[in-house]
Amino acid sequence: MDNSTYFVIYTLMQPEGSYSHRHIYFTCFSFFYILILFLNIWLCVVIFLERALHEPMYIFLCNLCLNGIFGATGFYPKFLHDLILDSYVIPSYMCALQSFVIYSSVKCEYCTLAVMAYDRHVAICRPLDYHTKLNRFTCLLLLVFCWFVPFITTLIALLLSNTLALCRYHIDKLYCDNWSMVKLSCESTVANNIYGLLGISFYFCIFAIIMVSYIKLAIACKASLECRRKFWQTCVPHIFSLVNFSVAMLFDTLYNRYGSSNIPDSLRNFLALEIIIVPPIFNPLIYGLKLKEVRKRVWKQRLNIC
Numbered sequence: 001m002d003n004s005t006y007f008v009i010y011t012l013m014q015p016e017g018s019y020s021h022r023h024i025y026f027t028c029f030s031f032f033y034i035l036i037l038f039l040n041i042w043l044c045v046v047i048f049l050e051r052a053l054h055e056p057m058y059i060f061l062c063n064l065c066l067n068g069i070f071g072a073t074g075f076y077p078k079f080l081h082d083l084i085l086d087s088y089v090i091p092s093y094m095c096a097l098q099s100f101v102i103y104s105s106v107k108c109e110y111c112t113l114a115v116m117a118y119d120r121h122v123a124i125c126r127p128l129d130y131h132t133k134l135n136r137f138t139c140l141l142l143l144v145f146c147w148f149v150p151f152i153t154t155l156i157a158l159l160l161s162n163t164l165a166l167c168r169y170h171i172d173k174l175y176c177d178n179w180s181m182v183k184l185s186c187e188s189t190v191a192n193n194i195y196g197l198l199g200i201s202f203y204f205c206i207f208a209i210i211m212v213s214y215i216k217l218a219i220a221c222k223a224s225l226e227c228r229r230k231f232w233q234t235c236v237p238h239i240f241s242l243v244n245f246s247v248a249m250l251f252d253t254l255y256n257r258y259g260s261s262n263i264p265d266s267l268r269n270f271l272a273l274e275i276i277i278v279p280p281i282f283n284p285l286i287y288g289l290k291l292k293e294v295r296k297r298v299w300k301q302r303l304n305i306c
Contacts, residue, residue, distance in 0.1 A: 008091060008092050009089055009090070009091055009092070009169065010089065010090050010091075010092060010095050010169050010170070010171050010176070010181075010184075011088060011089050011169060011170045011171070012082070012088040012089070012090060012170075012171050012173065012174060012175070012176070013088065013171070013172050013173055013174050013269075014088045015083075015174065015269065016266065019086055022083045022084070022086055025083050026080060026083045026084055029076060029079060029080055029083070030080060032076070032277055032281070033072060033076040033077075033080070035281060036068060036069065036072045036076075036280040036281055037069060037072075039065075039280075039281060039284040039285065040065035040066070040068050040069050040280060040283075040284050041065075041069070042284070043061070043062070043065050043284045043287070044062050044065050044066060047059070047061065047062045048062070056119050056134040056139050057116070057119050057120070057123070059139060059143075060112060060115055060116045060119060060139075060142070060143075061116070061287055063112050063143055063146060064109065064112045064113075064116070064241075064283055064287075065283065065284055067105055067108045067109055067112060067146075068105075068109075068279060068280030068283055068284070069280070070101065070105050070108075071101065071102055071105025071106065071108075071109070071276065071280065072276060072280050073101070074097075074098050074100075074101030074102040074105060074175075075098070075102060075175050075276045076276075078090070078094070078098060078175070079174060079175065090176060094176075095171070095176035095181065096158050096162070096176070096181075098175055098176045099154075099158060099175075099176045099177050099178050099181065100154050100155065100158055102175060102176075102177065102276070103150075103154050103157075103177060103178060104150040104151050104154040105150075106150075106249060106275060107149070107150030107153065107154065107203065108146055108147055108150040109245060109279065110203050110206055110207070110245075111145060111146040111147075111149060111150060111206070112146045113210060113238060113241060113242050113245070114206050114209065114210050115142045115143075115145070115146060116238050117209075117210045117213045117214060117238060118142075118213070119134060120213075120214075120217065120235050120238065121213050121216070121217060122134060123230075124217055124220065124221065124227055124230055124231065124235075125216075125217065125220055153199055153202075154178070156195070157178045157192070157195060157196065157199070158178055160191060160192050160195060161178055161181050161182045161185075161192055164182065164185035164187050164189065164192070165185060165186060165187055166184045166185055166186070167184070167185070167186035168184040169184065170184075171184070173272060174269055174272065174273065175272075175276075177256065178196075179192075179196060179256045180256065182196075200253060207242070207246055210242060211242075214235060214238070214239055217231060217235060218231060218235075237286045237287050240282075240286060241279065241282065241283055241286065244278060244279065244282060245275065245279050248271060248274040248275040248278070248279075249275060251271045252271065252272055252275060255268060255271075255272075
């Protein structure tokens, strides 16, 4: 008889001092979640209401904000629920759903940043072809790409992990992710490992393409003061977002697969949560402050409300 056991309930890592400080944790994470919702929804509303912002660049920015809300919602409600009840358990189907939401959001962010890099490349290097290359139909296809590819690839990964027999039930993390569930298995995980490495390679290629694109843009903009100004205003925020997000994802991926128990839990949790906390707050702030057209409309809407 097989010694493996199919567990229907997982336990999650309990934050250090969660019982005595859970009200402080609850207040802080509630603030982060409300701030994420406010900033991202506000920027989306401004872009939606202002016809002057109905351009591909701002539509993709709106998509980035919507994705930030989507990913944050995969983590915060469940974590806040755990804090207030001091109970860190999750059913297997909810664990799969949380993993799907968080990691499809991570992949969608990469795809959206790639699309935004393409948008800036055409706008700066081939401005006369901009509205031809980025018409409504092309924008729609690019938005479908940003969501379809992450959803399908994440779903396949979860279906592969769902076929494994489990012999453990504790996930050493504050939230569920696919590789943490795979590590609970007693069976061979070669297929999961190969598929995961293919996925990592794909998104590393996207990162490399984006960086090469921005390097070419920086070189192309050296000859013109106007191009340099446009690069600084519209491309630098993209680069900040990409580097910040990539560093957090690199650590999370490496630790999940090759991590050592010698790393302090506080540092590990901070870096694991960084992809959930920082980008959804950082993106609307940096784009709202740096992009002149967005900044003007944000202040206009604020004055209208006042």
